[in-house]
Amino acid sequence: MNKTTTGRLRLPELMLFGVAAGVFALGATLVVTGMLVGTKPAAAHKEHHAQEDLALFQELFMEQVILGDRLFHGDAEAAEEMGVNLSDTGMACAMCHPHGRDTNPHEFPKWQEQMSEFATLRDMTNWCIENPNQGEVIDDDSQAMKALEAYQIWSHTGSVLNPGEH
């Protein structure tokens, strides 16, 4: 088992190295793909986060806040992009809730008097879309709803969590 002076490997060694590299690449691809599409194996918290990771997380969050801000303020382009009709009266959420005031996301879930039921913030958001705004209710799990939720909660950053409060 001699090595040449140039350091070149013989064929069996080369094959072994190639197979190992292939397995590693496949594994890495699976992990990255899993992170991107949310399939297992989960990859959260396996490594310490770098500052750029945290910046990315924040950026992804703020994208949703900004989308929610636009929807909440009656931005017609944002509504069209999301395929939603949040109002048929010209009223936007922010016309009764400037800066999200009186949406009180920190008090949900709670018994909601208007609805006569135990409600989440998403339930209440849809109630407002349907009643005062006379728009079309949106899917509870839709991106538009998640964005509206993100904006309302973000707008109340620092408020005291007070679930169930009337």
Add this chain to the structure above:
Amino acid sequence: MGRQDRDERRRHAERLEEVREALKKGELLEPGVTMPGMSRRTFIHKSLVFGGAAAGVSAAKLWLPLINTFDMAYAAEGGMNNFRFAWVSDTHLYPEEVNDRFVEKAKLAVEEINALDPPADFVVIGGDVAQLGDPVELRLGKAILDEIDVEKHYIPGEHDWYLDMGELWVDQFGEAPWTFDHKGVRFIGLDTVGHGPDYWSATNMTPEQRMGHMAGLDNSVTGPWAGLGKAQREWLQSTLSDWPKDDPVIIFSHNPLYEYYPPWNFWTRDWRETQEILAPYTNVTSFHGHTHQVLYNEIGNFRSIGMLATAWPWPYAPENVPKLTRPMTRVDPGDHFDGVGWDLMRFRDNRAEHEYMMWRRRDHLFASRPEDTTVTKNATIRLRSRVADRQWVGKYKGTD
């Protein structure tokens, strides 16, 4: 647990049981629907007190309660100069096909003012007749308000102004400031919207974009636009210079003439200078729109009353609500007649009375318990400025 606690818990359990029974029987109203003349909250309350049924609940018009009855030596003797005037503002009209509710409420205010007996001597229109300054909206407002039988006086709001910088407004409704004397009172109308900073040139906004930002109460772009400006302050001082210091002065403006909550322009940025001009006068009352809520404040001899909108109520700001304000009961968002209306001032026997002519809650307009108003939530709430419109924030020219 003491006897009192046990009794309280028992009463609470009984109330809950009654609500559950009423829900089962379908006696409570569908979500978002209210009895004529009754709020949902009142309905639930009365159903508990009187046995759960909606039948028999009176929808009679009860113009209650009165607020802010104050001494105001305004006239000669014998009640010869008794009179009244009305205020209607913040109709925020869209074209009727976009929103017929706002049109319906503006027309209702006009009908009720025309039905006053004795009639009002005059009516003040407090601005924000239109929502987006659109000619269709302003002309619709003019047509509705022209139906008022008595003399009318107009001051502008920001929603009337920023599409064409007040051109059509002035053409239809006339210029402000203005002043007139009536039965011993000097009345003054101010323009607090047309003297703001230029926030649009630096980012090359179109007129529609300029109006769009201004139409958002919580926008991050337009800055401290509410104010009188130097020239109008000088006009105010000059106008008052021949008026006896102890005689009554009533001032109308769209924005409050004190600092309540600048992020929503619930103020005028030069309120301190304005107060200095008014300080020598011992009987000054300010009526303002813009805030769409029940408000009362005093600074020295100056008192200020926030008037209703006909379109929709704004929430109280998250801080700095004047301590003298007795807050309104929180509104039912499913009832577009709740929390809105118009205002009436009566002058009788040297006393002045202001009355909120709210279309709902006539029997419990003011919150009597902490849980009936959102103001008490302020202790636990923090709010943040918007982010989605910050790209439009540019350098703007200062103001005087």
